[in-house]
Amino acid sequence: MTSETRTRFQAVALLLRTERARVLTGTERSEARRTERLKRLDGLATTLATTAVRDGALLALLSEDAVFSDEARTLARDVLRSAGIEPGPETAELEPAPAEPAAEPAAPKVVPQSVVSRQMANPFLAPDFSAARPATSRPTPLTGWELLEPLLRSFERAGAGAPACMALPEPSPRRRPDGPEPMPHQARLIAAAEAGHRTFLLADEPGLGKTAQALLAAEAADAYPLLVVVPNVVKTNWAREAQRWTPRHPATVVYGQGDSIDGFADIVVVNYDVLDRHSGWLGEFGFRGMVIDEAHFIKNKGSQRSRHALELSSRIRSFTPRPLLMALTGTPLINDIEDFLAIWEFLGWIDEKKPLPDLMNALTATGLTPADQRFYAAARQCVVDMGIVRRRKVDVAADIPARRIADLPVELDGPVGRSIRAAERDLARRMVTRYSDALAHRRGGEGSGVEGIGVEGIDHDLVRQVAKWEQKDAVNAAGGENVFGTMRRIGRAKAALAADYAAQLVRSAGKVVFFAKHVEVMDVAEETFAERGIRFSSIRGDQTPSVRQRNVDAFVTDPDVGVAVCSLTAAGVGINLQVASNVVLAELSWTDAEQTQAIDRSHRIGQTEPVTAWRIIAAQTIDARIAELIDGKAGLAAAALDGSDEEVGSSADVQHEALVALLTEALSAGPHAG
Structure with a gap:
């Protein structure tokens, strides 16, 4: 077995594990879609294992304690980027991070040496399990109720x-003796x-x-001791904030196997992704x-x-x-x-x-x-x-200025715009055909079980079902036109226009935060800024925490750095970019929550200017529909937590609702409604 074969095999195994974890923790999929996706991933894993059985060296690479090489991690990351997927915090284990030793996704439990030293230095620091609070549940009038x-x-x-x-x-x-x-x-x-x-x-x-x-x-x-569990992207910032707010209580950050942590620190900061290998000693630490x-x-x-x-x-x-x-x-x-x-x-x-x-x-x-x-x-x-x-x-916080979201419709002209509109028409036409076939089968097809039932106008239940079928096909498709591919193409088509607008803002209003979903959109934006002589910082998911923080610091502290080019997934949480009061959203997120998190990197305590988020929207495309759907779901947290009368949005995801809207419009415009 060659080293190249070994690297490729490891990369495939790592991608499968990472994708499975991402599907399990994703916010964009319904339960049915998630289950179907997991079945497909399990099938691929079975195929991988069947192949490995023929070679003991390959089989060893699938064990729980297998160590993935930096080459395999780099290849896996490159595969994602070639597919236009920007690795976010949940795919951080793909990074061959020099500042944070690479570790396998399912590593064996570890106990850092400094933790052992702490326990040996003072055995009384061990938790007293006799202090556990006994359960006090007694039968009540509510016993038995759901x-x-x-x-x-x-x-x-x-x-x-x-x-x-x-x-x-x-x-x-009283005032605090130290700290702000x-x-x-x-x-x-x-x-x-x-x-x-x-x-x-x-x-x-x-x-x-x-x-x-x-x-x-x-x-x-x-x-104290205090355990703080955070996304990988913000753990360095937590250590900084602890030094600022509670300087008398030292903080330590867990990287990789934990070799560099201070076992005597009062605050232990660890990211979600490495909890599996550290959960043993963390559970016994006495937090x-x-x-x-x-x-x-x-x-x-x-x-x-x-x-x-x-x-x-x-x-x-x-x-x-x-x-x-x-x-x-x-x-x-x-x-x-x-x-x-x-x-x-x-x-x-x-x-x-x-x-x-x-x-x-x-x-x-x-x-x-x-x-x-x-x-x-x-x-x-x-x-x-x-x-x-x-x-x-x-x-x-009345001293925080207002924020607003301003939509900037752009016309996608030329061959690119025509191809996107043609792709949307093809997508709508495919769904209309599927709808018509299903409706014909329902009205008179053999074995339908509902033979002879007529439907007046548009059958909206069937529309939603067809949209689900299309959505499922889009998730599982290796290629072809679908809602995800169309949005990616729209993002590429808007990239230069969004970057051009951001460049104008830099010249006229100062620093700008530029958000995008896909790596190629970020690439186009950075090329545009470089051509115009505008310095920028890049904040992406494939960076180590130290590199990411260095780039954040450059944007915040260097007056000559005009733009922070940010991945929506990697930079949408946990970082402070309040030096900018203008945010450009080159691509739309799938949820209002993700959009809000991105905008609030600038709209936060310390901001002295009104914050404007400029959403670049491709007019007369599905992009505009999705913007409306995102705005429609903004009422969920408002209704549940803020006491708003605004109706709680549907739990159906935005992709599905966008397909429903596209099909409904196509049926309304054609002869298929009856």
Whole structure:
């Protein structure tokens, strides 16, 4: 077996593992699509294993403790980039990172030497498992009721003015002896921790300083040692923020196998992707507090990152009677109200089936059951009082200027524009044919089971089914025109126009943040800026944390760096780009939450100028429909958490709704409606 064969085999195995993890944790797929995708991946894995059985050397590469070479990681990453997929935080294990030793996705458990030294230096630092709080559940009038579903529905039913934030005490007037002073809204949460509250879903809008609040709350609660679990892209920033806000409590960052960590530090920062190999010693370390950043990352309870986060929380609660547990996210709801469940479980409010004692006791005290309509408002308040903290910028940070989203329609002329419109017509025509065939079969086809049933006008149920079929085919297709390919082509066609507009903004208004989804769009933008003599920083998913931070620092501190060219997935969370007040969205995200996160890299505490996000939209294409759909889903978090009367958006993903709109329009314009 040649080294080239070995590298290729490893790269395929790594891509399969990474893709499986991405599908499990993705936010864009319905459960049915996710299941179908996993089946296909399992089939490919079986084929790979069958091939490996013929060669013992290849079979060894599939073992759980196989070490992937840098060459294999580089090849896997190049395959993604050649397909136009920008590696994001969830594919960080593909990076041959020199600053963070490359490690296999399913590495064996490790115990860093400094952790062993800490345990040997002071055996009393070991956790006292006898301190575990005993369960206090007793039969109540609510015993036997299904309660998790009513609790979720209680947030959907919230009307205007329903509180979305627990009562917080007024902060004490004393000043901190070291470090910067928190803002008033931050100080109120810290005061709650100081008064003894220990669980928080901190869902402040992005830009209100959740990192600082978590660090200062841990200091107020003396929750050390503190475990902080974060996306890979922001762990360096967490260490910096700890040095800034709580300088008396040293922080250490876990990289790779953990060889460089300080086992005696008060704050341990680790990214989701390496929890598997470190979960053993982390569970035995004796943490008195745990923070998860971007907590919506754990919303899929079947994912590895979610399982490890929940296990660690359970372990900490087993030996610390009242640990500090904080879930931080500016976008707690991505697609569905069910996104709450994993976060509530992490905080110890519920388990998989029912509320745990503290929440159950609060619900029981209402004297109501789900059979009483008054239960829902009371139950929602009980959950909020467990520790939901949600503040909006407009309410608590009046000094942050306004933000607005401005759409800039662009006409795609010439051969490129004509080819995109032709591709859309082909896509619509294919769906119309599929619809017509299915409708004919329904009306009179043999074996249909619904023979003879007529449909007046457009059968909207069938339209949605055809859109699902098309969506499924698009996910599984190796090539051909589909909604994903069309959006990618539109992104490429808009790239130069978006970059040109960003260049104009740099000349007239100063620094600009430029967001794109696909690597080729970023490439075109950077070529445009280079041609115009505009210096830029590039923030991509295939960079190591140290390189990414260096590029962020260059944009923030160097007045000659005019543009930050950012991957929507890699730079959309956890970094501070407030030196810019103009954001250009060259490509649309699939969710309002992702779009908001990107804009709020600039619209945050410290911003002194109004922030404008310029969405570049290809007029008269599916791009415009998707922009409308994204805006329509913006009400989900507003209705559930902000007490808005705005209707909660459908849980169906934007891709499906875009196909529904495209097919409906085509049917309305043609002779297929009857």
